[in-house]
Structure formats: C-alpha cells, structure tokens
Amino acid sequence: MRQKLLESFRFALEATHPYRLTRQALPQTPPTHVLALGKAAFPMLKAVSDAYGSVPGLGITRYGHLEPSVRLPGVELLEAGHPVPNEGSLRAGERVLEFVGRLSPTDHLLVLISGGGSALVSAPWGISSEEKQALSRALLASGADIQEVNAVRKHLSRLKGGRLAAATQARITSLLLSDVPGDDPSVIASGPTVPDPSTFAQALEVLERYGIESPAREHLERGARGELPESPKPGDPVFERVENRLIGAARHLLEAARSYWEGLGYRVLVLSDRFVGEARELARFHAAMVQSIREAGQPVPPPVVLLSGGEAGVRVRGSGKGGRNQEFLLWLACFLGEGGVWAVACDSDGIDGNTEAAGAVIHPKLLSGSRRLKAKQHLANNDAYGFFKAHDSLVISGPTQNNLNDYRVIVVE
Template sequence: MEALLKEAFLEALKATDPYRLTAKHLPPWRPDLVLAVGKAAAPMLQAALDRYGEVPYHLTLPKGQKAPGLKAVFARHPVPDEESARAAEEVLGLLQGLSPRARVLALVSGGGSALWCAPLGISLEEKRALTEALLKSGASIHEMNAVRKHLSRIKGGRALLATRAKVHVLLLSDVPGDDPSVIASGPFHPDPTTYAEALALLDRYGLAFPGARAVLRQGAEGRLPETLKPQDPALRRLAWRLVGTNLHLLRAAQRFLRAQGFRAAVLSDRFGGEARALARFHAELIEAIRAHGVPFRKPLFLLSGGEAQVRVVGRGRGGRNLEFLLALYAHLKTPLYALAADSDGLDGNSGAAGALLTPAVWEKGLDPRPFLEENDSLGFFQEAGTLLKTGPTGTNLNDFRLLLVD
C-alpha cells in the first residue's frame, strides 16, 4: 500500500507535467520576448522555444534547479536574495524597452514572488527579514502577497505598468482558489488589496519593521501610487490563461487510483488555515466514515489539496505537509495509510517533499507532543523512517494529500 501511495503521487506529477500543460495553450503568434519565472519556469519556457524557435527570453529559477541548455538567473526561494533583485531589474529593463506593437509571452508559476524582487522604499535586507517573519507568522499566501505587492516595483501588476507592449500570460497555479493576482504576487495582474490592508496585516501578526511600515503608511495616505487596479486601462493590453492547477493534480491521482480498481474522492483543492486544524478536520472526517459510513462509504481514498500554514514557535525543522501528518498522527488512535507532500518536491525547510503515515509508524509508539511543541515534524519523520524525497520536481501545483480510509 505504501508503494501505491507513492505511485499515485508520482503519476499525478507526470500527468500534470508543465511542458505538456504549456504546449497545449501557447498562442499562435510568435512573441518578441518570453519571460519565464517560478518553479516550473524551465519546462514552460522549453515548450515555448520548441514551438517558436529562437526568441529573446529571460528565465528565473530557484537555486538548486537545473536548466540544461538554457541561460537562467538562479535566485533564492522562499526568501529573496541579490539574484532575485538582479532578475527583477533585468526584467523591468526589458519590458520598458519594448514598443506598443511588441508582444510578450509571460510564463508564470509559483515561487515568482521571491524570484523577482524589486523592493519599493526599503532595502533588500529588510525585505528578506520581513519575508522570513511572514513565513513564520502563520499568514496565508494571500495575506503575505498583499504585503509583498505593496513593497515591490514589479509585483501587483506593476510589471504590466512598466511596459507599453501587449502581454499574454500563461499561469501554473500554486494558490488556493487560483487567483491570478496572487500567483507569484501577480506581476501582470490587477491587485484588489491596498496599502492600508497591507499595513493592517503587519499589525495583525505583530510585525514591527519600521521601514516597511513607513512605506505602507505613505501609500495609505495617498503619497505613493497604488498597485494596478481592476479598472486601469493598461489591462486592455493583457490576456491570460490558467494552464495547470491543484485540482488538475488531484484529479490525475483520482483517475490513477480508479484505474487500479479503488474508489477515490476529491474533498477540495482549496483547504487552507493552520496545518494542525486541517489535520484535525481530516481526522474527524476519517472517524465519521469509519464509524458511520458518512459522508462516504469505506474503503476509499480521500484526496485534498490547497495550502495550509504553520505558525512557527519552536526551533525544529519541517513544512506544512509534514506538520499536517504529524498532527494527524496525534489525533488518530487507529492507524491508517496517508501521504502528504508539496508538489514542488520541497516541503518547507525539511529538504523532503513530504512523508507517509503507515501502521508501522504507530507500532513505533513515538510521542508526537515534543515534536509538535518544537515544530519539528522533520525530526519526527526521520525517526519514523517514512520521509518522501523526490528533489525539486520542476512544477508547483500546491499541496497533495492522500489518505486511505479502510
């Protein structure tokens, strides 16, 4: 059964390969410039180059990925670095130099928020520190990006405002709800949030950062231009399409399991909130199915996606999928088989894609409490011996959870 869980995950990744998803939706015209950014940028760009031949391009990838035969800027993720700033400045320069008759093809996937970093009014060092604090705060990706967009010269539609060219965007979504303004912080898309809302988020999560606050306060008082808004005439130059989502990933796994003769249900592709609360919900659902056969008859596989958050208070290492599984183990008395992983192959700072729960984990009798207190889900699964390691997968379609209710 453990092998089947892994195979379902890997088959879902294969079925949602970014190259194939992109190739199906490329526009019929030849672009004057191709911009590719994010964890899936290399295969997305390769699909475009195979279609159009030699065209000018700019590629930005996370450090650790490979791009054979392609020239790329390799920047840090999830916290930006000097290469992130260099990539953003190069992209802004390319966009500003285009004529109104030029056509840009932008290939955008998750991770772009860190990979294109053009700080507005604050230093790169403060932007880095603020990003780290937001990642540990438990803020949702929508909240994090509302702040990041208002401290950037390229996010929140400002990349579109930087050019007179027409822009066609193909998106691979890594955010619950697939909002294009949130994917990579929406460099070409209108932003419904405001400086005032971003400032309120710093208050909500108790984040000081006086430099960032000063910029956000100026914007809230109307002394700085806002991000691109839905009524802006620049949007007449924008066309876009979602080519891959978390639901595509979950449905691919569902098809694979059904082909093997199993029943499988997709719960949702939009689960968010704290990873421990999400684990409790899944645990209670599992117990209801086991006890009463509602809302599903057992046996079956449950699939869910979205993106949970972790409020980091301890000194351990892990990620939201590992934390979810650790909390699920803590809630359930009766063993089960489960897998949770980040589709990009790297869950938080764990170095693993995720992990598995199996009856053998319960047999070890590990106490989850000290690991939960320290946010050390990595340490738990190292002891359990069930870490799932894939390395960077070259895609980013958010979280993948698969549980067998038997």
C-alpha cells in the same frame, strides 16, 4: 501501500507537468519575446523553445531547478533564492525591469508565471533589500496565508501587483500555473501582470494582525494616506493590452490522482483543492472525516481514498525542521492514534518547508506504543522532519519542476 501512494504522487506530477500544460496552451502565433518567472520557469520555457524555436527571452527560477544539459537558444537564465529573496532575486528584479522596459508597442511578450515568483524576482520599493528579507522571514513564520503575505509584497515592489504590466509597452499574454488555493490570478507570484484589488491599508493591516514590526510600516502608512501611487486596479487601461490565462492548478493535480486510484478500483472522494489554515487544524478535520467514514459510513462507506489540496500554514514556535505537509501528517497520526491510516502529503514542487523532503508517508502502526508522546514532542518544536527521518518515512523527490500546491492522499481501508 506505500509504493502505491508514491506512485500516485509521481503519476499526478507527470500528468500535470508544466511542459505539457504550457505546450497545450501556447498561442498559435510566436511571440516576439518571452519572460518566465517561478519554479516551473525552465520546463515552461522549454515548451516555448520546442514549439517556436529561438525566441529572445529571460527566465528566473529557483536554485537547482535548471537542467544544465538542456540548451534554450536565445534565452538568458538566472537563478535566485526562495522562499526568502536574496541577492540573486535582486539582480533578477533589475534584469526583468530592464528586459521589459525596452520593448515597444509592436512587441508581443509571452509571460510564463508559476509559484515562487514573488521571492525569486525582487524589486524593493520603500525598504532596503535586507529589510525586505527580514520581513519575508517574519511573514512566513507568522502563519499568515498567501493572500495576506502577497498583499504586503505587492505594496513593497516595483514589479508585483500589476506593476510589471505597467513597466512595458508591449502587448502581453500571460500563462499562469497556480500554486494558491482558489487560483486567484492576482495572488499567483503576486500577480505581476494582473490587476491588484488589495490596498496599502490592507497590507498594513496584515502587519498589525500578526504583530510584525518592520521599517516597511512607514512606507505602507504613507501609501494608506494617499501619498504614494497605488498598484494598478481592475479597469486600469494598462490591462487592455494584457491577457491572463490560467493553464494549471491544484484541481488538475487531484483529478490526475483520482484517475490513478480509480484505475486501481478504489472509490475516490475529492474533499477540496483549496484548504487553507493551520496544518494542525486541517489534520484534525481530516482525522474526523476518517473516523466518521469508519464508524458511520459517512459521507461514504469504506474503502475510500480521500484527496485534498490547498496550502496549509504553520505558526513556527520551535527551532526544528519541517514543512506544512510533514506537520499535517504527524498531527493526523496523533489525532488518529492507534487507529491510524496510510497517507501521503507532499509539496508538489518537491520541497516542503525548510527541508530537502517533499513530504512524508504515514502508516497505521506509526504511532504504536510510546511513539505518540514522542511525536507530540517533535511537533512542539516544529520538528516533524526529525520524527519522520528517524522512522524512514520521508519522501525525497528532489525538485520536480512542478508547483501546483499541496498533494494529500488518505486511504481509508
């Protein structure tokens, strides 16, 4: 069963590969320029290069996500930090502003956006780069969801929240790969070419809600008082020359997984592609679903494969290593105890949390004997990685060039 779980992950990733999704969605007329931001920037740019030949372009992606042996004529490629912006992110931000700022109204800019763009391209506004890095770490550790995190990011940036569109005169076509639950274009990579419905006041509320102290408060307070210009809102004339198109999302990843498991003869139930919340509470829900299926045949009788996606959160209290998918799985195993299941949970980009693992696999006997107590000790230190590594349960895929959020499969025999 472990092999089937891993094969399903690979199958879904291949079916939704950014190259494939981008190639299918490209405009018929070649653009004059191309800009790619995010973890999937390289395969999206390769699709453009294979379709049109040499197009002047700029691509920014995460370290380790390039293919050094593949050349993209006419494209400048930069690498930067994720999930916390670094010096590479700052250089990328300035280069993007320079690149789009020299385009004219007769130019057609194709923008390829995928998850990770918020950290990879940084153009701070109102705070220093060091202060922005510290704030990014605090937000990631707070348990805030991606909508809340990006509301803050968009009001501390010269690029996010539609400001990239406002920074150029070119006509823009944006192709978006979603890594956010609900697929709101204004949240994907903080919506650089999308109208921003959030406000300075809402960004300030996020800091207050999670008790985050930062020099950014002064900037956000000024904006909330109307002393600074808001991000471009829906209806702003700048978006009359912008088309934003969603070309891939978590639901496509789960539909690919459905076809894999149905091909093996399993009944499949897709629970949702947009789960959010604490990994622990999502695990509790999934465990209750497993128990209901086993004991009452509700909502469907076993055997059945449960699929779900979205983005769990983790409020970090310990000093261990892990990620939201590993934490979800270990809590799931704890809630089910001796009545465990086969399951896999991975981040589709191949990197879960602060580890080199994409996620992990659990099996029905994982927490037999005294292991349940040990698992809870690891969870108390946010160290699911340490537990799974000790039990040879990690999934190591390396960077996948994909980024359509979390991938969870539970097999209820």
